[in-house]
Amino acid sequence: MIKSFLISLLLSFSITQLLKAQTATDLWMLDTEGKGEKLELDFSTAKPLTNRNLYDNQPSFINDSELVFSAADDKGNHDIILYSFRTGNFTNLTQTADRSEYSPAITDCKQYISAVVVEPDGTQRLWLYPIVEEPAELLYDDIAPVGYYDWVDNKGALFVLGNPNKLVYVKGKGDILEIDTQVGRSIKKRPKTWEITYISNKGSSGNQESDTKRIVAFDLKKNKTISYGKTVAGSQDLIWMDKNHLLMASGNEFFVRNKNSEKWKSLGKISSDSHSTITRLAYSPELNKLIFVMNRNQTQ
Template structure:
């Protein structure tokens, strides 16, 4: 067991079901310019980064030129893939015929790629894959099932599936701090803060028959909550591009919101005759690129 690293992950029942019925999706990339409130998408530069009938999804940047994502092979097994924007090469970081890896990300200590692993017996637990290529390590043998997650201070927060689902922060072995219950699938560390942001499904509004979910954050140092507005109607995935600005998407259109504002502003629509419905996104301020997932028609 790796010392001094704990996990915060979150999971919904839909996540478990989706592992067994993943649709065809590709990664796309678009250039950006500006920062903060002047952030813009150069939508005319958008193009597919992958183009396969299988599942390519869940991108995360791990440094200033590389990202990792989960990709299915032709047999439906999911591995961790590394893509380099510097070389344009794709490399398998895992190739495990008896298990599938999802939601890869870099740990705070930068020594591991973490991933949710569906093991041969169906358990879903968090594993760590050493950057130097050594054998992967199981992080917690007693926490399952886990799903999406993010890191803060070499610890993480977990969505633990149960009755009800719980969002917890693993402060240490056997020391799980409960943050909330009944959350959505986006759990993200707010950059340069001790806050974990999440979608609170206990606080809903309805617009045109679609749900808007409250976006909240929890300060892990002061144990206090902050309200950050509501999600786009019907959208589940958000990311931070800095400590004050959030991105979400609806259909093929991407929106931005300052945490101090209630309204989402459109950054533009991605035109495509082959793909639709943007979901997960990853942003690199060093590369000025936004990577996002789109479903194949």
């Protein structure tokens, strides 16, 4: 009992320290042409969407003209920000002094913006923020600490931090399916399927720059695991461009491939004196825009 309490305490402390030690990041955007393996990136359109020496990260499209992301203020608090491509305006969806919101996304029902919330006591759980002006709602009060997630059939597939961390799917109250352990932070539903996709850290050498890892999916309808090959070396962030094509980045270079192919195709590199190292990604086929996160160089 004491050992379990100490492990939980150490995990909570390490999570809090990690959040406090975040790298300054900005959202960038560029235009795209074509689809799937014929996708092309117009690097002449690449530019920062945000430009602050703080944390702007975790972008996610919520419809065909709006994007949400997590942004830090000068006191280290994190709120959900909405950006409209129609108006070019940024709007605070949350402004909570006693807690921080991360990983915002639209729910399947389109009625809420979900987010991982670091509550006043340090607990990390999934919350729902109604699109209309109503109070936020705590979801899955008995599941913590949540790190990352996605939605399948209006239910959460959750990365739960622990020793080891694990991926679970919440079928209902008290009915939780444990899918796998030692998973990475990219938890993504494969479009138009019942598959939840993730990166497995099992068998990893731990070398972040050269290591490739397995991309795995679990089909919640068929109750089976599927392999989608290997990641790009040195990357832990992936997205589905559509039902059949994956996008990743390593360093300043983008890569795409068909789920059934073993070879990643380079889409080119972005050149910047102020930023480097692409991490999280978001794509809108309606807008033909790719949003990505880059670290600010230390001199910025």
